[in-house]
Amino acid sequence: MRIVPLHRPSRAASAVACAALLAAGLAACGGSDGGGGSGSDKDPVTVEVTFKDGEVTPSGDRVELAVGQELDLEVTADEPGTIHVHSDPEQELEYPQGTKTFTLDFDRPGQIEVESHDLDVVIAQLEVR
Amino acid sequence: MIEAHGIGGQSDLPIPLELAVSGAVAALVLSFTVLVVAWRRPRYAGPDGIAGGRPVPAALSAVVLSPYTRVGLRVLGFVVLLFAVATAVAGVDQLTNPFFGIVYIWLWVGVAFASLLLGPVWKAISPVRTITDLLHRATGGDPEHGVRDWPTWLGVWPGALGLYAFVWLELVYDGRDTLADVRLWFAVYVAVMLVGGAVFGSRFHQHADPFEVYSTMVSRLSPWAVVDGRVVVRSPLANLATTPPSPGLAAVVGVLFGSTAFDSFSGSTFWLKAVYDAPVHATVMYNLGLLVFCLVAGLLFAVGSSLTPVGKDLQRSRLPRLLAHSMVPIIAAYIVAHYLTFLVDYGWQTLARASDPFGKGWDILGTAGLTPGYWFSYHPTLLATIKVLAVVTGHVTAAVAAHDRAIRLLPARHQITGQLPLLFTMVGFTAGGLYLLFSA
Numbered sequence: 001m002r003i004v005p006l007h008r009p010s011r012a013a014s015a016v017a018c019a020a021l022l023a024a025g026l027a028a029c030g031g032s033d034g035g036g037g038s039g040s041d042k043d044p045v046t047v048e049v050t051f052k053d054g055e056v057t058p059s060g061d062r063v064e065l066a067v068g069q070e071l072d073l074e075v076t077a078d079e080p081g082t083i084h085v086h087s088d089p090e091q092e093l094e095y096p097q098g099t100k101t102f103t104l105d106f107d108r109p110g111q112i113e114v115e116s117h118d119l120d121v122v123i124a125q126l127e128v129r
Numbered sequence: 130m131i132e133a134h135g136i137g138g139q140s141d142l143p144i145p146l147e148l149a150v151s152g153a154v155a156a157l158v159l160s161f162t163v164l165v166v167a168w169r170r171p172r173y174a175g176p177d178g179i180a181g182g183r184p185v186p187a188a189l190s191a192v193v194l195s196p197y198t199r200v201g202l203r204v205l206g207f208v209v210l211l212f213a214v215a216t217a218v219a220g221v222d223q224l225t226n227p228f229f230g231i232v233y234i235w236l237w238v239g240v241a242f243a244s245l246l247l248g249p250v251w252k253a254i255s256p257v258r259t260i261t262d263l264l265h266r267a268t269g270g271d272p273e274h275g276v277r278d279w280p281t282w283l284g285v286w287p288g289a290l291g292l293y294a295f296v297w298l299e300l301v302y303d304g305r306d307t308l309a310d311v312r313l314w315f316a317v318y319v320a321v322m323l324v325g326g327a328v329f330g331s332r333f334h335q336h337a338d339p340f341e342v343y344s345t346m347v348s349r350l351s352p353w354a355v356v357d358g359r360v361v362v363r364s365p366l367a368n369l370a371t372t373p374p375s376p377g378l379a380a381v382v383g384v385l386f387g388s389t390a391f392d393s394f395s396g397s398t399f400w401l402k403a404v405y406d407a408p409v410h411a412t413v414m415y416n417l418g419l420l421v422f423c424l425v426a427g428l429l430f431a432v433g434s435s436l437t438p439v440g441k442d443l444q445r446s447r448l449p450r451l452l453a454h455s456m457v458p459i460i461a462a463y464i465v466a467h468y469l470t471f472l473v474d475y476g477w478q479t480l481a482r483a484s485d486p487f488g489k490g491w492d493i494l495g496t497a498g499l500t501p502g503y504w505f506s507y508h509p510t511l512l513a514t515i516k517v518l519a520v521v522t523g524h525v526t527a528a529v530a531a532h533d534r535a536i537r538l539l540p541a542r543h544q545i546t547g548q549l550p551l552l553f554t555m556v557g558f559t560a561g562g563l564y565l566l567f568s569a
Contacts, residue, residue, distance in 0.1 A: 060401025086138040088503075108506050110139040111396075120411050122401045127142060129509070 044070035044103070049123055051077035051095075051116070059121050065128045067109055073102040083123065086113040139506070140396070141470055144513040149567035152517040153560040156524040160552050163528045164545060171537040173370035173530075182354055182363030190360040199253070203262075206254030209235075212486065217315065221488035222308040230479025232311065233299060238464075238472045240340060244348040245461055251344035257319060258334045258341070261326030275330030284336065284376030284450075289384050291318075291339030293423065296388035300395065301415040342381055346372070347461050349454070350526075365458075369530050372454035379434070379449035382456045383427020386558065389460070389467050391422035393565035400569075426558070430456060433554025438547045440540040451538060452551060455531035459555060462523020463562045466516035474501035516566055524559040528552060 045065055050057050065071055075083065075095040085091040085104065093102045106112065112126040184190065192198060213231045220226040243250045252258065265272040294314075304310030318339075325333035334341050349368045354361050372378070394400055395418060404414045434452040435445055477499055484497040491497075505512040531551055539547045 059405040060398050062398055088138045088501075090138050108139065108503055109142060109509050110503075110506050111142055112139050113396075121405055125396070125398070125401075129142065 042066050042069045044072050046072040046074055047124060049073055049075045049083070051075070051079070051081065051119075053078065054119065056116055056119055056121055056123055058124055061124050063124050063126050065106065065126055067107060067128055068105055071104045071106075071126065073104065073114070075100050075102065081116065081118050084113075084115045084117050086115065141505075141512065142509050143568060144516055144563075144566045145510075146567055148513050148517045149563040152521050152563045153556075155521050156559045156563075157556050159521070159525050160528045160556055163525065163532055164548060164552065167529060167532050169536060169544070171533055173364075173367045173533050175370065175537060181356060182361030182367065185360045185362055187359075193360050194355065194358070202253045203256075203259045206256045207259055209254075210256035212483070213315075216483075216486045217308065217312040219487050220308065223488065224306055225482055225488060226308060227479055227482040227486055228308065229306065229311065230475060230482055232315065234472060234476050234479050236340060237295070237299070238468045239476055240344050241347055241461075241464060242468075242472055244344040245350055245465075247348075248351045248353045249341075249345045249348040251338075251341045252334075252348075255334060255338065255341055257322035257326060257338065258331055260323060261331055261334065264323075264327060265330060271330055273330045274332060275326070275328050277328050279329045279332040279336055282376060284378065285342050285381055286377035287337035288339050288342030289377050289380035291337060292343060292381060292384045293388075295339055296384065296423075297416075297419060300388060300392055301412070301419050303412060336375070343385065346381065346457055347464075350458060350461050366526065366530055366533065369454050369457060369526075370533065372457070374447070374450040374453070376450060378453040379431050380427055382430055382453050382460065384423045385460050386430075386456070386463065387423030387426035388419060389463055390426065390562065390565055391419050393467060393562075393569040394418070394422070396569040397565075398568075429554055429557065433551045436550035437535065437539065438543045439538065443538060448538075452531060452534055455527050455534060455551075456555070456558075458523040458526035458530065459520075459558050459562070460523075462519045462521075462526075465519045465523075466562070466566060469515070470503075470505045470512065473505065474503055477501045517563065520559060520562055520566075524555065527555055531555065 045063060047058070047063055063071070073083070073093065075093070076099045077095050077097055080094070080096045083093040083095065083102075085093065087106055088108070091104070095102075106126070106128045109128050112128060113122050114124045114126065115122050209231070213228060216226055216228040216231070220228055240251050261275075262272045264270075265275065270276065298305055298311065298314050302310070322334065322338055325337055335345070336342065349372050350365045351368065352362050352365055354363055354368055354371075395415070400418070404411050407414050430453070431449045434449045437448055437452070439445055439448065478501050480494070480496050481499040484494040485491045486493070532548060535548045535551070536544050
């Protein structure tokens with residue numbers, strides 16, 4: 001897995017993720033400027049997730065995050081599917097074929113698994129401190 | 130498939146490395162301190178002795194032992210059983226169904242914690258025991274011994290097997306969060322318990338009910354005992370020493386420690402990558418992983434305890450079961466460390482879900498609005514410290530228990546050196562447990 005600082009957050013993706021989070025009852029969403037405003041002034045962390053030919057990278061990597069720090073999951077896939085984020089409450093991220101970025105943040109410290117249930121694989125474990 | 134415990138989402142952060150190392154070093158140093166400074170004459174009873182204790186106030190003792198309390202607890206257990214059956218049969222097939230929380234948290238984790246504090250809780254509330262009891266009373270039989278004697282050689286082996294079946298359901302089986310599958314597991318459990326209870330009476334539950342074997346085993350770390358019809362309070366070590374050395378006790382130890390360790394290990398990056406890269410299906414890997422962890426834990430203990438030198442009058446093969454009780458504090462401490470937040474947060478959440486048993490938006494208990502506070506999540510350093518303290522305390526208790534039994538069993542010339550193999554095994558278990566709390 002490559003973790004790179006993100007320069008320009010995708011506004012549309014943030015909005016979608018926010019809507020998903022709000023729907024799930026989680027109120028900790030980033031501000032309308034797509035960054036900051038959510039309790040952490042650290043740069044967002046980007047994780048590139050690639051689904052190709054029934055395989056996924058990364059598989060099982062640890063990602064360290066601060067509480068409130070944004071995580072941008074940049075999903076590139078050769079067919080649509082769902083990513084499961086085992087936070088409380090759980091979140092389902094539906095990604096299309098192509099590339100889509102999901103912006104998440106977490107307001108409670110702990111370890112959170114990001115899984116593909118289709119492939120039975122833990123993509124990453126988030127260590128939120 | 131890989132969802133932890135089949136329930137709940139977010140889990141604890143790993144404990145910091147410094148704490149894990151300090152804990153392991155403390156365990157090592159304290160072990161040898163125990164060996165050197167502890168008493169040289171056995172202080173606690175052998176497995177068949179009933180050492181005394183300080184009686185609690187007579188009124189309290191009378192209340193605890195009164196038939197009303199006994200029947201009340203049985204009714205409580207039965208009501209929860211009926212409730213669980215209703216949710217299992219008429220509830221929705223989602224994790225919001227309280228059935229999952231009732232079996233995976235209240236029964237599996239809650240009963241163990243309660244037994245640690247209060248004594249043999251499952252024996253007191255077990256609905257399958259209640260049915261066996263009523264059946265034999267109704268037919269004029271003997272509720273304790275049934276129609277056949279429980280074979281002594283079998284000991285608690287069936288209990289160990291039942292525990293393995295449960296941890297397999299919890300940690301390995303794909304359908305652990307599918308209502309029909311968990312319901313089937315428990316239907317088989319109840320059926321086996323009822324048939325066994327009809328034949329062997331409550332002796333069967335004592336040896337073959339996985340939850341009772343587990344609950345009664347850890348209950349010996351509680352400070353309570355009943356001596357001469359009176360509730361007494363005494364050292365948990367005195368209680369622990371009365372553990373019957375049944376055949377299969379070492380296997381119970383292996384399954385409980387091995388499975389909890391595997392539950393931690395299966396969250397490690399190493400394991401996740403190994404499963405991903407393996408040429409076989411993940412299910413095969415999980416099956417192998419659980420089996421290997423339980424076998425290794427059981428065999429390590431068996432070997433470590435068998436290396437203890439003995440006099441001519443004691444068979445070496447009896448050593449594991451004569452010393453197995455000393456592993457209970459290590460297991461209990463590790464289970465506390467592993468499950469504490471899980472029990473507090475999701476036990477609470479289950480109470481909320483139980484208020485709406487069929488997913489119809491009801492609030493029959495008035496608890497539907499409860500939400501877990503996740504207090505420990507926000508105090509990760511405190512939580513990690515509690516875990517390490519629990520593990521070190523458990524380790525020291527175990528070392529003392531093993532020491533007391535060793536000086537009872539060992540010939541005088543081996544009393545100190547003879548303890549070393551088991552002591553090293555225990556340090557290994559404790560350090561291994563701490564490593565898993567750090568890495569997973």
